Amino acid sequence: MFWLKTHLSYFLKCVVFGIVAMQIYFVIQIALWSVLQPSSTAFQRAERWRLCNWHWSCAIESSWTPYQKISSNLKRAILVSEDDIFFQHHGVRLEDMQKAWERNQQKGTQAVRGGSTITQQLAKNLFLSAEKNYFRKAQELVITGLLELILSKQRLFEIYMNAVEWGEGIFGVGAAAQHYFVTTPAALSRDQAAALASALPAPKCFDKIKYCRKASIHFPTRQAFILENMDRIVLPRP
Incomplete structure (x- = not known):
């Protein structure tokens, strides 16, 4: 019995240490992104593997566009589509999360869906897998809090627009503008x-x-709805 307690205690300490070390890694990585651009995200790497496996050449499109060089039209459109009060909340929208929780309770415990803000989407894309469970959702909320604490809203939005998926192997506004309209993000x-x-x-x-x-x-x-509501979005001054 003593042997079992000793080993169980050691195992629990290792688990706690691993969780704490992971959060420290997240803090350091996010802090670096206040001055550096993310080279890739967890979701991008997963998609690269899915599409390309071990091949050196791969049709993954991505290019960084600074916040000031992205059309205000797109910024407003994204906010209408994904999170219209992004610049007012602190990372989560409790009412939306409650609605998502109720939907999932009706569907069982397999998936957590809906209710995600732009910051939550960014947390998931930057660090987490596509697996849906409540442990992953809890880690997403922790990362969301760290992102909101360490980075400015404008920086979060800038990273989001440059990291989000816009098609098969298409990531970020620069690649999306070129792929769909043969133009630049500023000219959309x-x-x-x-x-x-x-x-x-x-x-x-x-x-x-x-x-x-x-x-x-x-x-x-959905496009018509976004067009009808774009003008009610007021962007904060840089």
């Missing part, structure tokens, strides 16, 4: 911005029909 029109923002809930489906089997989104309707 209202219609183009609304189209790109409408893609965010199901970017692979927006890009290629073969990914639409699991998607239940009507992009033209």
Whole structure:
């Protein structure tokens, strides 16, 4: 019995140490991103592996665009589509999370879906796997708090727009603007911005029909909604 207690205590200490060390890693990495650009995200690396495996050449499109060189049309469109009070909240929207919790209780305990702010989406894309469970959701909330604490809202939004998926192997606004409209992020029109923002809930489906089997989104309707609501979004001054 003593042997079992000793080994159990050692195991628990290792688990706690591992969790604490992971949070310290997150803090250091996020702090570095206040001055450096993320080279890639966990989601991008997973997609690169899915699409390319061990191949050296791979059709992954990504290029960094500074915040000031991204059209205000796109910024407003994204906020309407994904998180219209992003610049007012502190990382989470409790009412939306409550609604998501209730939906998941009705569907069982397999998936956590909905209710995610831009910061939560960024936390997931930067560090976490696509696996859906409550432990991963809890870690997402911790990372969300760290992101909000360490980085400014503008910096969070800048990283999000440069990291988010916009199609198969297409990441960030620079690659998306070029891929869909052969233009730069600064030159995106209202219609183009609304189209790109409408893609965010199901970017692979927006890009290629073969990914639409699991998607239940009507992009033209969503684009029209975004266009109707863009003008009510007021962007903070840089």
